[in-house]
Amino acid sequence: MNSDGADLPVNADGLKFALRRMSGGVSVITTGQGEERTGATVTSATALSVEPPCMLVSLNRSCSTWPAVARFGHFCVNILGHAHEVLASQFAGLGGLTGADRYRGAKWTQLISGAPVLQGAAAAIDCELEEAIERHSHVIVLGRVVGICIGNGGSLVYRDGRYFAFAE
Structure with missing residues:
Protein backbone atom coordinates (compact mmCIF):
# COMPACT_ATOMS: atom_id res chain seq x y z
CA MET A 1 0.00 0.00 0.00
CA ASN A 2 1.11 3.59 -0.47
CA SER A 3 2.43 5.85 2.27
CA ASP A 4 -1.09 7.16 3.05
CA GLY A 5 -2.30 3.85 4.43
CA ALA A 6 -1.33 0.71 6.25
CA ASP A 7 -1.29 -2.87 5.12
CA LEU A 8 -3.80 -5.09 6.89
CA PRO A 9 -3.79 -8.85 7.30
CA VAL A 10 -5.90 -10.79 4.81
CA ASN A 11 -8.44 -12.14 7.29
CA ALA A 12 -11.99 -11.43 8.47
CA ASP A 13 -10.98 -8.39 10.53
CA GLY A 14 -8.91 -6.88 7.71
CA LEU A 15 -11.74 -7.34 5.21
CA LYS A 16 -14.35 -5.89 7.58
CA PHE A 17 -12.11 -2.88 8.21
CA ALA A 18 -11.67 -2.28 4.49
CA LEU A 19 -15.38 -2.70 3.69
CA ARG A 20 -16.36 -0.21 6.41
CA ARG A 21 -14.79 2.45 4.15
CA MET A 22 -17.49 1.84 1.54
CA SER A 23 -20.83 3.57 2.03
CA GLY A 24 -23.86 1.38 1.50
CA GLY A 25 -27.60 1.84 1.36
CA VAL A 26 -29.35 0.33 4.38
CA SER A 27 -32.17 -2.16 3.95
CA VAL A 28 -34.07 -4.40 6.32
CA ILE A 29 -34.74 -7.86 4.92
CA THR A 30 -38.02 -9.16 6.36
CA THR A 31 -39.57 -12.59 6.20
CA ARG A 71 -39.02 -21.92 5.08
CA PHE A 72 -41.46 -19.22 3.96
CA GLY A 73 -40.08 -18.80 0.43
CA HIS A 74 -40.34 -15.02 0.51
CA PHE A 75 -38.58 -11.86 1.64
CA CYS A 76 -38.93 -8.12 1.29
CA VAL A 77 -36.10 -5.65 0.76
CA ASN A 78 -37.24 -2.62 2.75
CA ILE A 79 -35.01 0.30 1.73
CA LEU A 80 -34.79 2.46 4.83
CA GLY A 81 -35.27 6.21 4.89
CA HIS A 82 -33.84 8.97 7.08
CA ALA A 83 -36.26 8.30 9.94
CA HIS A 84 -35.44 4.59 10.25
CA GLU A 85 -32.10 4.57 12.07
CA VAL A 86 -33.64 3.05 15.23
CA LEU A 87 -35.30 0.35 13.14
CA ALA A 88 -32.00 -0.40 11.39
CA SER A 89 -30.37 -0.89 14.80
CA GLN A 90 -33.21 -3.12 16.01
CA PHE A 91 -32.93 -5.41 12.99
CA ALA A 92 -29.13 -5.44 13.41
CA GLY A 93 -29.72 -7.01 16.83
CA LEU A 94 -28.70 -4.02 18.95
CA GLY A 95 -30.57 -3.99 22.23
CA GLY A 96 -30.95 -7.76 22.14
CA LEU A 97 -34.20 -7.82 20.17
CA THR A 98 -34.83 -10.98 18.16
CA GLY A 99 -37.53 -12.36 15.89
CA ALA A 100 -40.90 -10.61 15.88
CA ASP A 101 -39.76 -8.19 18.62
CA ARG A 102 -37.62 -6.40 16.01
CA TYR A 103 -40.84 -5.18 14.36
CA ARG A 104 -41.76 -2.93 17.31
CA GLY A 105 -42.28 0.78 16.76
CA ALA A 106 -43.15 0.60 13.06
CA LYS A 107 -46.22 -0.14 10.95
CA TRP A 108 -46.16 -3.18 8.66
CA THR A 109 -48.27 -4.44 5.81
CA GLN A 110 -47.91 -7.02 3.01
CA LEU A 111 -47.82 -6.93 -0.75
CA ILE A 112 -47.99 -10.16 -2.79
CA SER A 113 -45.53 -12.67 -1.28
CA GLY A 114 -46.76 -12.33 2.30
CA ALA A 115 -43.43 -10.96 3.57
CA PRO A 116 -43.67 -7.99 5.97
CA VAL A 117 -43.44 -4.60 4.22
CA LEU A 118 -42.45 -1.46 6.14
CA GLN A 119 -44.99 1.33 5.71
CA GLY A 120 -43.10 4.54 5.03
CA ALA A 121 -39.98 2.86 3.64
CA ALA A 122 -38.13 4.78 0.94
CA ALA A 123 -39.00 1.75 -1.19
CA ALA A 124 -40.01 -1.86 -0.62
CA ILE A 125 -39.26 -4.69 -3.05
CA ASP A 126 -41.32 -7.81 -2.41
CA CYS A 127 -39.69 -11.07 -3.54
CA GLU A 128 -40.35 -14.77 -3.80
CA LEU A 129 -37.33 -17.00 -3.25
CA GLU A 130 -35.93 -18.12 -6.59
CA GLU A 131 -32.57 -19.65 -5.67
CA ALA A 132 -30.06 -19.79 -2.83
CA ILE A 133 -26.33 -20.33 -3.22
CA GLU A 134 -24.50 -21.28 -0.01
CA ARG A 135 -20.88 -20.18 0.09
CA HIS A 136 -18.63 -20.00 3.12
CA SER A 137 -20.35 -18.05 5.94
CA HIS A 138 -23.15 -16.63 3.78
CA VAL A 139 -26.03 -17.46 1.47
CA ILE A 140 -26.57 -15.54 -1.74
CA VAL A 141 -30.35 -15.27 -1.94
CA LEU A 142 -31.96 -14.56 -5.30
CA GLY A 143 -35.53 -13.32 -5.31
CA ARG A 144 -38.01 -12.90 -8.15
CA VAL A 145 -39.60 -9.47 -7.68
CA VAL A 146 -43.38 -9.75 -7.33
CA GLY A 147 -44.24 -6.30 -5.94
CA ILE A 148 -42.76 -2.82 -5.56
CA CYS A 149 -43.87 0.05 -3.33
CA ILE A 150 -42.24 3.49 -3.51
CA GLY A 151 -42.28 5.91 -0.57
CA ASN A 152 -40.96 9.41 -0.07
CA GLY A 153 -37.65 10.86 1.04
CA GLY A 154 -34.01 9.93 0.79
CA SER A 155 -32.34 6.74 1.90
CA LEU A 156 -30.30 5.82 4.96
CA VAL A 157 -26.59 5.12 4.37
CA TYR A 158 -24.06 3.21 6.50
CA ARG A 159 -20.31 3.88 6.63
CA ASP A 160 -17.61 3.33 9.26
CA GLY A 161 -20.08 1.98 11.78
CA ARG A 162 -22.44 4.98 11.56
CA TYR A 163 -25.71 5.84 9.82
CA PHE A 164 -26.08 8.92 7.62
CA ALA A 165 -29.04 10.46 5.87
CA PHE A 166 -28.43 10.63 2.15
CA ALA A 167 -29.73 13.97 0.93
CA GLU A 168 -31.77 14.09 -2.23
Missing part, protein backbone atom coordinates in the same frame (compact mmCIF):
# COMPACT_ATOMS: atom_id res chain seq x y z
CA GLY A 32 -42.06 -14.81 7.98
CA GLN A 33 -45.54 -14.20 9.33
CA GLY A 34 -47.04 -13.35 12.71
CA GLU A 35 -44.86 -14.37 15.62
CA GLU A 36 -42.59 -16.23 13.19
CA ARG A 37 -41.39 -12.98 11.60
CA THR A 38 -37.72 -12.15 11.65
CA GLY A 39 -35.32 -10.06 9.66
CA ALA A 40 -31.90 -8.49 9.36
CA THR A 41 -30.30 -5.16 8.52
CA VAL A 42 -28.08 -5.37 5.45
CA THR A 43 -26.07 -3.21 3.07
CA SER A 44 -25.81 -6.14 0.66
CA ALA A 45 -29.12 -5.87 -1.22
CA THR A 46 -28.95 -5.05 -4.91
CA ALA A 47 -30.62 -5.84 -8.21
CA LEU A 48 -29.26 -8.92 -9.94
CA SER A 49 -31.20 -8.02 -13.07
CA VAL A 50 -33.99 -5.73 -14.17
CA GLU A 51 -35.18 -8.05 -16.96
CA PRO A 52 -36.50 -10.16 -15.45
CA PRO A 53 -36.74 -8.19 -12.16
CA CYS A 54 -34.58 -10.08 -9.65
CA MET A 55 -32.94 -9.06 -6.36
CA LEU A 56 -29.76 -10.40 -4.74
CA VAL A 57 -29.18 -10.37 -0.98
CA SER A 58 -26.29 -11.83 1.00
CA LEU A 59 -27.33 -13.26 4.38
CA ASN A 60 -25.18 -14.77 7.10
CA ARG A 61 -25.98 -18.48 7.39
CA SER A 62 -25.88 -18.28 11.20
CA CYS A 63 -28.56 -15.57 11.51
CA SER A 64 -32.25 -16.37 12.00
CA THR A 65 -33.24 -14.71 8.74
CA TRP A 66 -31.89 -17.24 6.24
CA PRO A 67 -33.74 -20.29 7.64
CA ALA A 68 -36.97 -18.26 7.73
CA VAL A 69 -36.53 -17.15 4.10
CA ALA A 70 -35.96 -20.79 3.12
Whole structure:
Protein backbone atom coordinates (compact mmCIF):
# COMPACT_ATOMS: atom_id res chain seq x y z
CA MET A 1 0.00 0.00 0.00
CA ASN A 2 1.11 3.59 -0.47
CA SER A 3 2.43 5.85 2.27
CA ASP A 4 -1.09 7.16 3.05
CA GLY A 5 -2.30 3.85 4.43
CA ALA A 6 -1.33 0.71 6.25
CA ASP A 7 -1.29 -2.87 5.12
CA LEU A 8 -3.80 -5.09 6.89
CA PRO A 9 -3.79 -8.85 7.30
CA VAL A 10 -5.90 -10.79 4.81
CA ASN A 11 -8.44 -12.14 7.29
CA ALA A 12 -11.99 -11.43 8.47
CA ASP A 13 -10.98 -8.39 10.53
CA GLY A 14 -8.91 -6.88 7.71
CA LEU A 15 -11.74 -7.34 5.21
CA LYS A 16 -14.35 -5.89 7.58
CA PHE A 17 -12.11 -2.88 8.21
CA ALA A 18 -11.67 -2.28 4.49
CA LEU A 19 -15.38 -2.70 3.69
CA ARG A 20 -16.36 -0.21 6.41
CA ARG A 21 -14.79 2.45 4.15
CA MET A 22 -17.49 1.84 1.54
CA SER A 23 -20.83 3.57 2.03
CA GLY A 24 -23.86 1.38 1.50
CA GLY A 25 -27.60 1.84 1.36
CA VAL A 26 -29.35 0.33 4.38
CA SER A 27 -32.17 -2.16 3.95
CA VAL A 28 -34.07 -4.40 6.32
CA ILE A 29 -34.74 -7.86 4.92
CA THR A 30 -38.02 -9.16 6.36
CA THR A 31 -39.57 -12.59 6.20
CA GLY A 32 -42.06 -14.81 7.98
CA GLN A 33 -45.54 -14.20 9.33
CA GLY A 34 -47.04 -13.35 12.71
CA GLU A 35 -44.86 -14.37 15.62
CA GLU A 36 -42.59 -16.23 13.19
CA ARG A 37 -41.39 -12.98 11.60
CA THR A 38 -37.72 -12.15 11.65
CA GLY A 39 -35.32 -10.06 9.66
CA ALA A 40 -31.90 -8.49 9.36
CA THR A 41 -30.30 -5.16 8.52
CA VAL A 42 -28.08 -5.37 5.45
CA THR A 43 -26.07 -3.21 3.07
CA SER A 44 -25.81 -6.14 0.66
CA ALA A 45 -29.12 -5.87 -1.22
CA THR A 46 -28.95 -5.05 -4.91
CA ALA A 47 -30.62 -5.84 -8.21
CA LEU A 48 -29.26 -8.92 -9.94
CA SER A 49 -31.20 -8.02 -13.07
CA VAL A 50 -33.99 -5.73 -14.17
CA GLU A 51 -35.18 -8.05 -16.96
CA PRO A 52 -36.50 -10.16 -15.45
CA PRO A 53 -36.74 -8.19 -12.16
CA CYS A 54 -34.58 -10.08 -9.65
CA MET A 55 -32.94 -9.06 -6.36
CA LEU A 56 -29.76 -10.40 -4.74
CA VAL A 57 -29.18 -10.37 -0.98
CA SER A 58 -26.29 -11.83 1.00
CA LEU A 59 -27.33 -13.26 4.38
CA ASN A 60 -25.18 -14.77 7.10
CA ARG A 61 -25.98 -18.48 7.39
CA SER A 62 -25.88 -18.28 11.20
CA CYS A 63 -28.56 -15.57 11.51
CA SER A 64 -32.25 -16.37 12.00
CA THR A 65 -33.24 -14.71 8.74
CA TRP A 66 -31.89 -17.24 6.24
CA PRO A 67 -33.74 -20.29 7.64
CA ALA A 68 -36.97 -18.26 7.73
CA VAL A 69 -36.53 -17.15 4.10
CA ALA A 70 -35.96 -20.79 3.12
CA ARG A 71 -39.02 -21.92 5.08
CA PHE A 72 -41.46 -19.22 3.96
CA GLY A 73 -40.08 -18.80 0.43
CA HIS A 74 -40.34 -15.02 0.51
CA PHE A 75 -38.58 -11.86 1.64
CA CYS A 76 -38.93 -8.12 1.29
CA VAL A 77 -36.10 -5.65 0.76
CA ASN A 78 -37.24 -2.62 2.75
CA ILE A 79 -35.01 0.30 1.73
CA LEU A 80 -34.79 2.46 4.83
CA GLY A 81 -35.27 6.21 4.89
CA HIS A 82 -33.84 8.97 7.08
CA ALA A 83 -36.26 8.30 9.94
CA HIS A 84 -35.44 4.59 10.25
CA GLU A 85 -32.10 4.57 12.07
CA VAL A 86 -33.64 3.05 15.23
CA LEU A 87 -35.30 0.35 13.14
CA ALA A 88 -32.00 -0.40 11.39
CA SER A 89 -30.37 -0.89 14.80
CA GLN A 90 -33.21 -3.12 16.01
CA PHE A 91 -32.93 -5.41 12.99
CA ALA A 92 -29.13 -5.44 13.41
CA GLY A 93 -29.72 -7.01 16.83
CA LEU A 94 -28.70 -4.02 18.95
CA GLY A 95 -30.57 -3.99 22.23
CA GLY A 96 -30.95 -7.76 22.14
CA LEU A 97 -34.20 -7.82 20.17
CA THR A 98 -34.83 -10.98 18.16
CA GLY A 99 -37.53 -12.36 15.89
CA ALA A 100 -40.90 -10.61 15.88
CA ASP A 101 -39.76 -8.19 18.62
CA ARG A 102 -37.62 -6.40 16.01
CA TYR A 103 -40.84 -5.18 14.36
CA ARG A 104 -41.76 -2.93 17.31
CA GLY A 105 -42.28 0.78 16.76
CA ALA A 106 -43.15 0.60 13.06
CA LYS A 107 -46.22 -0.14 10.95
CA TRP A 108 -46.16 -3.18 8.66
CA THR A 109 -48.27 -4.44 5.81
CA GLN A 110 -47.91 -7.02 3.01
CA LEU A 111 -47.82 -6.93 -0.75
CA ILE A 112 -47.99 -10.16 -2.79
CA SER A 113 -45.53 -12.67 -1.28
CA GLY A 114 -46.76 -12.33 2.30
CA ALA A 115 -43.43 -10.96 3.57
CA PRO A 116 -43.67 -7.99 5.97
CA VAL A 117 -43.44 -4.60 4.22
CA LEU A 118 -42.45 -1.46 6.14
CA GLN A 119 -44.99 1.33 5.71
CA GLY A 120 -43.10 4.54 5.03
CA ALA A 121 -39.98 2.86 3.64
CA ALA A 122 -38.13 4.78 0.94
CA ALA A 123 -39.00 1.75 -1.19
CA ALA A 124 -40.01 -1.86 -0.62
CA ILE A 125 -39.26 -4.69 -3.05
CA ASP A 126 -41.32 -7.81 -2.41
CA CYS A 127 -39.69 -11.07 -3.54
CA GLU A 128 -40.35 -14.77 -3.80
CA LEU A 129 -37.33 -17.00 -3.25
CA GLU A 130 -35.93 -18.12 -6.59
CA GLU A 131 -32.57 -19.65 -5.67
CA ALA A 132 -30.06 -19.79 -2.83
CA ILE A 133 -26.33 -20.33 -3.22
CA GLU A 134 -24.50 -21.28 -0.01
CA ARG A 135 -20.88 -20.18 0.09
CA HIS A 136 -18.63 -20.00 3.12
CA SER A 137 -20.35 -18.05 5.94
CA HIS A 138 -23.15 -16.63 3.78
CA VAL A 139 -26.03 -17.46 1.47
CA ILE A 140 -26.57 -15.54 -1.74
CA VAL A 141 -30.35 -15.27 -1.94
CA LEU A 142 -31.96 -14.56 -5.30
CA GLY A 143 -35.53 -13.32 -5.31
CA ARG A 144 -38.01 -12.90 -8.15
CA VAL A 145 -39.60 -9.47 -7.68
CA VAL A 146 -43.38 -9.75 -7.33
CA GLY A 147 -44.24 -6.30 -5.94
CA ILE A 148 -42.76 -2.82 -5.56
CA CYS A 149 -43.87 0.05 -3.33
CA ILE A 150 -42.24 3.49 -3.51
CA GLY A 151 -42.28 5.91 -0.57
CA ASN A 152 -40.96 9.41 -0.07
CA GLY A 153 -37.65 10.86 1.04
CA GLY A 154 -34.01 9.93 0.79
CA SER A 155 -32.34 6.74 1.90
CA LEU A 156 -30.30 5.82 4.96
CA VAL A 157 -26.59 5.12 4.37
CA TYR A 158 -24.06 3.21 6.50
CA ARG A 159 -20.31 3.88 6.63
CA ASP A 160 -17.61 3.33 9.26
CA GLY A 161 -20.08 1.98 11.78
CA ARG A 162 -22.44 4.98 11.56
CA TYR A 163 -25.71 5.84 9.82
CA PHE A 164 -26.08 8.92 7.62
CA ALA A 165 -29.04 10.46 5.87
CA PHE A 166 -28.43 10.63 2.15
CA ALA A 167 -29.73 13.97 0.93
CA GLU A 168 -31.77 14.09 -2.23
